[in-house]
Amino acid sequence: MPFLTPTVPPYESREFMARPRTERIRLLTAFWAENGFGSPRMVHTIYIVKLVLFYALGGVLAATLTSHVGSPLDVAGWWDEPIVYQKLVLWTVLLELFGVAGTWGPLAGHFKPMTGGAAYWLRPGTIRLPPWPGKVPFTRGDRRTAFDVLLYAAALGSLALALVLPGVHSASLAAARPEAAGGLVRPALMALPLVLLVLCGLRDKVLFLAARGEQYLPIMLFSATLPFTDLIIAAKLLIVVVMVGAAVSKFGKHFINVIPPMVSNAPWRPKSVKRAHYRGVGGGDLKPSRLSWFMAHILGTTAELVVPPVLLFSTDRELTLVAVACMVALHLFIVSTFPLAVPLEWNVLFSYIYLFLFVGHPVGEGYGVLDFSQPWMLPAVTAGLLFFPVLGNLRPDLVSFLPSMRQYAGNWASATWAFAPGAEAKLNQLKKPAKNQIDQLVAFGYEPDVATMTMELAIVWRSMHSQGRGLISTLQRYLGDTYESYTLRDGEFGCNSVIGWNFGDGHLHDDQLIEAIQKRVGFAPGEFVIVWVESQPIHKKTQEYFVMDAALGIVERGTWLVSDCVEQQPWLPNGPIPSNVTWRHPEYHPSARRPEQQAAPGPAGAAPGMGLTS
Incomplete structure (x- = not known):
């Protein structure tokens, strides 16, 4: 595949487009099976540079240099610092909401310009989509106003403010982790962007979903309201619900059809590996192969269903490390395929979160689900986290597939x-x-x-x-x-x-x-x-x-x-x-x-x- 030029279907384009659509789809599906979109490798290189230098390195610098946790180069000194975890979440939300993280660039349909997001949402007169315009006061209409622009800018500013200000002392953190050097983000600074994002979302549901509110706002809510130990346990429950919810959503007939075209779009895999995910590319059978079934239902669904609960309850350090390695491998596999909408930052952050939560705060050291400070918190937090996934699977017309935790299921509106x-x-x-x-x-x-x-x-x-x-x-x-x-x-x-x-x-x-x-x-x-x-x-x-x-x-x-x-x-x-x-x-x-x-x-x-x- 050329570095600067795309791989294109081997047909004269005008003659090809004059053929019946059924024939065009048949020929192009065979092309896709071996080449995906055929994007030049320059495009994938841009994503890698953005992910490594802009997101990962930029996030580490932003989190460490503003938090008094030592040198950014001393990874062993800050990887399990709670404020680093909080600020990496804030950094990710900021980039997502601005439009330069997921759903950015050519693989998300943004060719020139490559950035959507803020270019639309800072512009009065563009279309907005309120979720309940007939029920929530002051949300009617579909035109973005100056008020919407100011509200969105305020949300961005509040995230940046929480990111750059140093942490404050926390008595609950000092009691549980007296060696933690950076403190915690001030609770009010976690609450402010949360409130602003909810208000933005009531005026335009696109903004709430773009910020990946279903993934990150619970962390901000826990940080603003819970003592440290409860924060960690609730965050563990959140990540388990996210992954188990994703596994449950894959139980149907859709998911196996996701794997072959996703692998076909991976730039670094040889064509022989791509073809192996179909029953017979040369013979005109593009149904998923047994290899795709194995990857979908064993390496994918089963892993997401079994491994997160192991992490939630395991008191064995070696078993925990193996389970974390399995989940990190799953996320890195997703990153390597460059899926459409390219949620690369989300996968990298979750890889770090597994390490921070389950290795840095083991179950056997007071961070198990039975260690909440109040007995009612376990059922309350669990019920709150399960509400939208359960409702969304039963009534998908009422809930976006993102809060429903069906991101990769293939079962999409x-x-x-x-x-x-x-x-x-x-x-x-x-x-x-x-x-x-x-x-x-x-x-x-x-x-x-x-x-x-x-x-x-x-x-x-x-x-x-x-x-x-x-x-x-x-x-x-x-x-x-x-x-x-x-x-x-x-x-x-x-x-x-x-x-x-x-x-x-x-x-x-x-x-x-x-x-x-x-x-x-x-x-x-x-x-x-x-x-x-x-x-x-x-x-x-x-x-x-x-x-x-x-x-x-x-x-x-x-x-x-x-x-x-x-x-x-x-x-x-x-x-x-x-x-x-x-x-x-x-x-x-x-x-x-x-x-x-x-x-x-x-x-x-x-x-x-x-x-x-x-």
């Missing part, structure tokens, strides 16, 4: 956007600092035809996952004879260019975002069609979807069986998967209206609700 010829360019009318991805790629240096084929790879990537096959199938049926004339874009990539951030959560580009776009752009009927699907509830075998015309609103709802999706090849050689249509708009759906009615205007979202905003 997703969407495919379909544009009539020339309609995609209208998105550039939106107030946003970045153009559409196709235009960004050209500005990044790609030839227009190569850029077009590269964006097609995003659809191919989605089709290699279970829900992508349902999305394509529904579009084929809805668009009928016009299907081939439409340009398809993955909803996550489109969302990135519109609001500046997405981590794979379809709730950020559901009907709420489409209505906000339509208010500003005014697509004509048929110009912008969306198929959107909700995550699969843990107790059901189906996923719920809707079809939406941006100009007409939601025109169809239905379900499909997950098993039908995973049994198909990505390019649907046997035709669209079956679906169960539960509702169609009586006037605006193609199957229920005369041709002369197809351009009739209609109210957006004119259909029974599914509670899709979360």
